[in-house]
Amino acid sequence: MSNWLLIIYCGLITFLTRFSMIALLKKEMFNDRIREILSFVPSAIFPAIIFPAIFLDNSGDFQLENNPKIMAAIIAMLIGIISQNIIATIISGLASYWFLIFMV
Amino acid sequence: MNNKFRVFLKGIFDVSPLMIPVVPFGLIFGVLSIDIGFSPIETMGMSLIVFGGASQIVLLQLFSGGASSLVIISSVGAVNSRHLLYGAVVSEHLSDLKLVWKIVISYFLVDQAFARSNEYFKKNKDKDKYFHLFGGGITCWVIWQTTTLLGIVLGAFIPEKLGLSFAVPLTFLALLVNDFRKLINVIVIIISGLVATFGFNYVPYKAYVIVAGVTALLTAAILTKLNKKNE
Numbered sequence: 410m411s412n413w414l415l416i417i418y419c420g421l422i423t424f425l426t427r428f429s430m431i432a433l434l435k436k437e438m439f440n441d442r443i444r445e446i447l448s449f450v451p452s453a454i455f456p457a458i459i460f461p462a463i464f465l466d467n468s469g470d471f472q473l474e475n476n477p478k479i480m481a482a483i484i485a486m487l488i489g490i491i492s493q494n495i496i497a498t499i500i501s502g503l504a505s506y507w508f509l510i511f512m513v
Numbered sequence: 514m515n516n517k518f519r520v521f522l523k524g525i526f527d528v529s530p531l532m533i534p535v536v537p538f539g540l541i542f543g544v545l546s547i548d549i550g551f552s553p554i555e556t557m558g559m560s561l562i563v564f565g566g567a568s569q570i571v572l573l574q575l576f577s578g579g580a581s582s583l584v585i586i587s588s589v590g591a592v593n594s595r596h597l598l599y600g601a602v603v604s605e606h607l608s609d610l611k612l613v614w615k616i617v618i619s620y621f622l623v624d625q626a627f628a629r630s631n632e633y634f635k636k637n638k639d640k641d642k643y644f645h646l647f648g649g650g651i652t653c654w655v656i657w658q659t660t661t662l663l664g665i666v667l668g669a670f671i672p673e674k675l676g677l678s679f680a681v682p683l684t685f686l687a688l689l690v691n692d693f694r695k696l697i698n699v700i701v702i703i704i705s706g707l708v709a710t711f712g713f714n715y716v717p718y719k720a721y722v723i724v725a726g727v728t729a730l731l732t733a734a735i736l737t738k739l740n741k742k743n744e
Contacts, residue, residue, distance in 0.1 A: 453729035460706030
């Protein structure tokens with residue numbers, strides 16, 4: 410598939426999710442139980458992006474020693490828990506990562 | 514002042530504070546997309562056509578890992594499924610709108626605009642209230658396109674040594690900060706992460722995002738049920 414076709418399909422599926430939100434879905438269609446489970450979607454999906462990007466190297470092998478990403482991610486997570494702030498989390502993670510690769 | 518325009522401006526005003534975290538997100542997207550090998554036009558096209566931060570970053574991440582198109586598209590669908598949650602909430606406020614407007618507003622319906630307009634809709638009942646969502650959505654759109662463009666330009670000057678690809682897990686980590694304090698969420702996060710990491714090389718077609726997401730969501734369903742029984 411060409412890159413453009415891929416981009417268009419990803420755009421379509423994103424648009425259709427949003428369109429279904431305001432045009433097709435009705436409040437009655439979701440009971441409290443389904444709402445409760447859907448509220449876990451970010452917690453269920455985002456770590457599947459986060460963890461491999463931290464613990465695996467470019468070829469998909471485990472990289473547990475000499476891996477500054479692990480420490481930087483832990484620092485970012487702690488700052489995130491304390492501050493509840495998105496920018497502080499990103500900046501503290503990047504800053505500690507750069508500190509570890511350039512200074513240590 | 515025309516009422517529609519007044520509500521539109523209110524939308525811009527209300528959503529603006531939420532734009533601060535969008536700036537680094539857009540920059541990172543632009544820089545990484547060029548880094549991975551998409552052309553500047555394709556990168557801009559992604560922000561214009563998809564117009565969704567999480568969707569676009571997942572697209573990049575899986576594309577660079579060599580996933581097939583079908584897997585990339587369904588993973589983008591999985592990431593978007595979180596939006597179904599608000600659908601029901603916002604649809605009752607917009608049920609009287611013409612189809613054309615529903616289509617236009619759907620394109621601009623991003624998390625930040627939704628969050629602010631939903632609060633506004635609860636308090637205001639006037640018939641032009643959807644202009645609030647339109648104003649908020651256009652604000653997000655302008656910020657997203659501008660920061661993508663800036664990222665594309667900056668990407669040429671940013672040395673690979675900086676390891677900016679690490680910004681991807683960090684950005685998603687930052688989106689979960691509210692969930693780290695809840696026990697069930699923490700368990701779900703760990704399950705998803707472990708399944709994805711260990712499945713990375715073994716799940717066919719790089720469909721590890723979907724497999725991890727479904728496993729973790731089932732875990733959430735079981736844990737919330739057990740939790741209710743114990744109460």
